[in-house]
Amino acid sequence: MSPRLIIVSNRVAVPEPGNKQMAGGLVVAVKAALRNRTGVWFGWSGKIDEMETAEPRIVQRNRITYAVIDLSKNDFDEYYNGLANRVLWPLLHYRVDLQKYSRADHSGYMRVNRLFADKLGAFLTKDDIVWVHDYHLMPLARELRARGHLNPIGFFLHIPCAPLDILRTLPHHEEILGALTYYDLVGFQTENDRDNFAAYLLTIPGAKAGRGLTFGVDGRRTRIGAFPVSIETATYARLARNAARSPLAKEIGESLDGLRLVLGVDRLDYSKGIIQRINAFDRFLEVNPEWRSRVTLLQITPKSRSDVKDYAAIENEVATLIGKINGRYGQASWTPIRYVNRSYSRAALSGLYRAADVALVTPLRDGMNLVAKEYVAAQDAGDPGALLLSEFTGAAAELTGALIVNPHESEGVAAALKRALEMPLAERRERHGPMLAHLLVHNVELWAETYLSSLAETQLRPSYMSDLRALFSPPRSRTPERSQTHSDKLEETQALVRLLPTLAAPTDWTYRRVW
Numbered sequence: 001m002s003p004r005l006i007i008v009s010n011r012v013a014v015p016e017p018g019n020k021q022m023a024g025g026l027v028v029a030v031k032a033a034l035r036n037r038t039g040v041w042f043g044w045s046g047k048i049d050e051m052e053t054a055e056p057r058i059v060q061r062n063r064i065t066y067a068v069i070d071l072s073k074n075d076f077d078e079y080y081n082g083l084a085n086r087v088l089w090p091l092l093h094y095r096v097d098l099q100k101y102s103r104a105d106h107s108g109y110m111r112v113n114r115l116f117a118d119k120l121g122a123f124l125t126k127d128d129i130v131w132v133h134d135y136h137l138m139p140l141a142r143e144l145r146a147r148g149h150l151n152p153i154g155f156f157l158h159i160p161c162a163p164l165d166i167l168r169t170l171p172h173h174e175e176i177l178g179a180l181t182y183y184d185l186v187g188f189q190t191e192n193d194r195d196n197f198a199a200y201l202l203t204i205p206g207a208k209a210g211r212g213l214t215f216g217v218d219g220r221r222t223r224i225g226a227f228p229v230s231i232e233t234a235t236y237a238r239l240a241r242n243a244a245r246s247p248l249a250k251e252i253g254e255s256l257d258g259l260r261l262v263l264g265v266d267r268l269d270y271s272k273g274i275i276q277r278i279n280a281f282d283r284f285l286e287v288n289p290e291w292r293s294r295v296t297l298l299q300i301t302p303k304s305r306s307d308v309k310d311y312a313a314i315e316n317e318v319a320t321l322i323g324k325i326n327g328r329y330g331q332a333s334w335t336p337i338r339y340v341n342r343s344y345s346r347a348a349l350s351g352l353y354r355a356a357d358v359a360l361v362t363p364l365r366d367g368m369n370l371v372a373k374e375y376v377a378a379q380d381a382g383d384p385g386a387l388l389l390s391e392f393t394g395a396a397a398e399l400t401g402a403l404i405v406n407p408h409e410s411e412g413v414a415a416a417l418k419r420a421l422e423m424p425l426a427e428r429r430e431r432h433g434p435m436l437a438h439l440l441v442h443n444v445e446l447w448a449e450t451y452l453s454s455l456a457e458t459q460l461r462p463s464y465m466s467d468l469r470a471l472f473s474p475p476r477s478r479t480p481e482r483s484q485t486h487s488d489k490l491e492e493t494q495a496l497v498r499l500l501p502t503l504a505a506p507t508d509w510t511y512r513r514v515w
């Protein structure tokens with residue numbers, strides 16, 4: 001029987017009637033990782049309860065066990081609203097200016113990570129593979145190791161990783177960011193994120209870079225890598241084709257009554273650049289009067305993290321700005337910007353993407369941005385829309401057929417929007433085709449497979465071979481080696497592998513869990 005895959009994330013999409021649809025890439029990614037596997041998805045229930053959860057609440061669906069715990073009000077304030085969303089989120093999105101650190105939040109964050117380790121540890125078996133997701137749970141591997149769990153443990157950061165100088169502004173960063181060295185494999189969305197973290201790792205006293213992006217710290221070894229997250233491309237494309245024939249699509253088509261549709265879909269978050277986007281649309285209408293009454297921007301923006309002050313502030317700012325623009329250009333028969341604070345089902349969104357002539361995906365900083373990928377997948381390949389994409393998203397490295405923009409320059413975005421709306425069919429097809437082809441191969445299933453096989457490999461990594469060599473070879477091996485041929489290396493590796501079962505199990509987990 002293959003080992004269980006244990007996914008750990010702050011939120012868990014428990015499939016129960018009445019549960020709200022969860023927005024964002026993490027859910028899509030985790031569901032794909034668990035598909036066709038036996039596994040557990042462990043995390044916070046989304047509920048606040050003053051009574052400490054004695055045991056996780058369990059929901060079983062086919063081969064997946066969902067195990068969730070409640071948090072106390074204090075945990076929610078200090079761990080989720082506090083260190084995770086008032087400190088780590090802004091910091092990792094390059095917004096040092098918005099970071100609001102407090103020692104109380106820091107200790108609340110550590111406390112909840114310990115709570116997760118206690119509750120999770122109680123049902124971990126030695127063969128489980130553990131995969132932890134996102135910035136809420138950076139110290140979890142250290143806590144699990146401290147409780148004696150020797151399992152392979154991987155981590156994936158869904159959001160960006162800022163450069164070294166920004167990371168070091170986090171007070172006591174070594175306790176949080178440094179704790180990532182307790183994972184066997186730390187995955188990032190892009191090479192840029194990975195390299196930022198590599199630069200950070202080298203500032204940890206005693207850290208050493210090994211081969212193949214491995215790092216040694218205090219006798220532990222961790223490997224880092226870039227694993228761009230993706231979507232279920234073929235399934236999404238099918239969903240959009242069907243949605244195009246749905247009553248909602250018909251209703252929207254009728255309400256547009258010939259207007260061209262520009263679409264923005266984002267959680268209400270300052271990192272998404274919604275204010276800058278609205279300003280760019282304002283600029284577009286100002287300099288292109290011929291487009292007035294011919295186009296509408298539909299901005300779909302579910303509210304999020306409203307307990308955090310900066311989120312409440314942006315809520316007012318966006319609403320006020322949109323009101324002003326609608327007042328300035330609008331007419332009784334035409335609203336320039338339609339603004340909606342609710343979330344839509346996957347199917348409804350896919351239909352909207354397909355109906356949109358242009359998607360505006362212009363975050364100031366985003367780990368990946370799956371809206372961009374979903375928009376590409378949802379298009380009619382014979383008559384696709386155009387994608388405007390911020391150069392500061394992870395997706396920009398892959399979606400090279402998009403019109404890449406700098407969201408900080410409203411004139412530039414306005415000009416790109418005009419170009420997108422007026423782009424000839426042949427160019428739209430030329431840009432869209434290769435992006436779709438790329439996403440059909442680089443889908444979320446490939447992402448999960450690649451990450452998990454890389455995690456499995458960390459147990460047979462080159463550093464492990466050299467560790468074994470150092471342990472068992474006579475002192476002469478410390479003199480410089482003659483350069484080895486490939487077959488020398490192969491022979492040596494085979495000899496070591498043959499030796500493995502005869503060796504006594506060492507006490508250190510970095511060696512022991514290999515066999």
Ligand code: F6P
Nearest residue numbers: 011023024025026027158159304
């Ligand atoms: O990775 C960031 C992320 O987890 C996304 O998947 C999702 O969009 C968002 O954050 C959800 O945020 P929250 O759980 O705070 O509502």
